[in-house]
Amino acid sequence: MNFQENVPLAPLTTFKVGGPARFLVEAASHAEVAGTVQFARAQSLPLFVLGGGSNLVISDAGWPGVVLKVAIAGMEERSENGKVLFEMGAGVEWDKFVARAVARNCSGIECLSGIPGSVGGTPVQNVGAYGQEVAETIESVLALDMKDGQIRELCNEACGFNYRTSIFNTSERGRYIILRVTYALEPGGVPRVHYADLKRYFVGRDAPTLAETRDAVRRIRAGKGMLITPGDEDCRSAGSFFKNPVLSPGQFDDLASRAAAKNLQIPSYPALDAQKKVSAAWLVEHSGFSRGHGHGPVGISRKHALAIVNRGAATAADIVAFKDEIQERVEDLWGIRLQPEPVFVGF
Numbered sequence: 376m377n378f379q380e381n382v383p384l385a386p387l388t389t390f391k392v393g394g395p396a397r398f399l400v401e402a403a404s405h406a407e408v409a410g411t412v413q414f415a416r417a418q419s420l421p422l423f424v425l426g427g428g429s430n431l432v433i434s435d436a437g438w439p440g441v442v443l444k445v446a447i448a449g450m451e452e453r454s455e456n457g458k459v460l461f462e463m464g465a466g467v468e469w470d471k472f473v474a475r476a477v478a479r480n481c482s483g484i485e486c487l488s489g490i491p492g493s494v495g496g497t498p499v500q501n502v503g504a505y506g507q508e509v510a511e512t513i514e515s516v517l518a519l520d521m522k523d524g525q526i527r528e529l530c531n532e533a534c535g536f537n538y539r540t541s542i543f544n545t546s547e548r549g550r551y552i553i554l555r556v557t558y559a560l561e562p563g564g565v566p567r568v569h570y571a572d573l574k575r576y577f578v579g580r581d582a583p584t585l586a587e588t589r590d591a592v593r594r595i596r597a598g599k600g601m602l603i604t605p606g607d608e609d610c611r612s613a614g615s616f617f618k619n620p621v622l623s624p625g626q627f628d629d630l631a632s633r634a635a636a637k638n639l640q641i642p643s644y645p646a647l648d649a650q651k652k653v654s655a656a657w658l659v660e661h662s663g664f665s666r667g668h669g670h671g672p673v674g675i676s677r678k679h680a681l682a683i684v685n686r687g688a689a690t691a692a693d694i695v696a697f698k699d700e701i702q703e704r705v706e707d708l709w710g711i712r713l714q715p716e717p718v719f720v721g722f
């Protein structure tokens with residue numbers, strides 16, 4: 376096992392903030408994952424499971440225990456009941472898997488092209504974008520259950536997927552270490568072009584192929600700073616910082632009357648309306664935090680109102696202070712408390 380002491384964590388994240396880990400272990404097999412758990416227990420140290428580091432705000436103090444970086448490789452493919460099953464090691468880079476699936480002409484995850492992070496990270500918040508989410512195609516998740524040390528295969532239903540949630544980040548947070556995820560994709564399937572941005576991209580063109588859809592999604596994402604692009608400081612972030620709030624009818628009416636009092640109309644997006652969500656980006660922008668809004672070392676991306684970016688020398692404390700300011704202003708003006716999407720580690 377690859378054990379290191381006092382390792383800076385910032386370089387292992389897309390936000391590039393955070394202090395050191397007391398121990399960092401890269402675990403490349405199921406046995407190494409189990410061995411790392413035993414080590415942390417024997418030393419009475421807290422354990423944190425790290426994937427690709429793309430959905431994290433790590434505190435400036437870092438992590439006082441063991442950080443286990445899941446580095447399990449492997450990509451196996453077989454056909455079953457008319458689907459192609461891809462058994463993916465949790466440490467595989469997500470976008471490499473999407474590229475492979477598209478190259479094999481299998482549909483179901485093409486709209487999730489360009490999302491950073493690992494395969495093992497995708498079930499945790501039920502990753503979604505451009506009209507697709509992984510809950511639709513995950514067949515099962517193989518995980519080490521830290522309650523009793525057993526390896527369990529959880530079927531899709533057992534994962535409790537919902538908007539940006541699963542059992543892994545709610546009811547069973549901290550219980551499972553994901554080792555492998557099996558995806559069931561459609562061979563020869565057609566790409567899903569439902570999302571407004573994608574439809575606009577293909578207006579006037581022939582029905583796109585899977586490869587063209589993947590390419591379009593990556594281009595649209597790059598234009599929003601949502602594709603990790605070397606040298607683009609607008610993607611030094613954790614992606615969207617706030618979830619789109621899901622409102623009750625009463626909350627929605629309250630929001631609508633606050634908007635009407637300001638001569639504003641809440642924008643309507645079919646994808647959000649269907650799930651009774653309102654746009655967090657709109658709330659942020661209409662609370663005085665427009666794209667490019669600066670705040671010393673932190674700010675709002677110049678390309679997307681929902682991304683808080685590290686302009687180079689930000690600390691985790693800077694990011695948290697800016698997040699608090701946005702939450703407070705949005706709540707004051709609109710009566711809605713925005714919930715952050717990234718995971719806060721070591722606070």
Ligand SMILES: Cc1cc2nc3c(=O)[nH]c(=O)nc-3n(C[C@H](O)[C@H](O)[C@H](O)COP(=O)(O)OP(=O)(O)OC[C@H]3O[C@@H](n4cnc5c(N)ncnc54)[C@H](O)[C@@H]3O)c2cc1C
Pocket residue numbers: 389423424425426427428429430431445465490491492493494495496497499500501502503504543551552553554600601602603610612613614615718
């Ligand atoms: C530029 C950018 C764009 C993004 N766009 C999107 C988007 O469109 N849609 C979207 O949903 N997300 C998006 N994200 C967020 C992020 O990429 C996803 O949430 C991603 O799946 C996180 O995976 P990760 O491997 O990086 O996990 P990490 O950030 O390393 O960890 C996130 C959480 O998952 C847990 N975890 C990770 N791996 C495992 C494992 N093997 N077992 C158990 N727990 C684990 C960690 O403990 C932590 O709680 C974006 C992020 C960035 C920076």
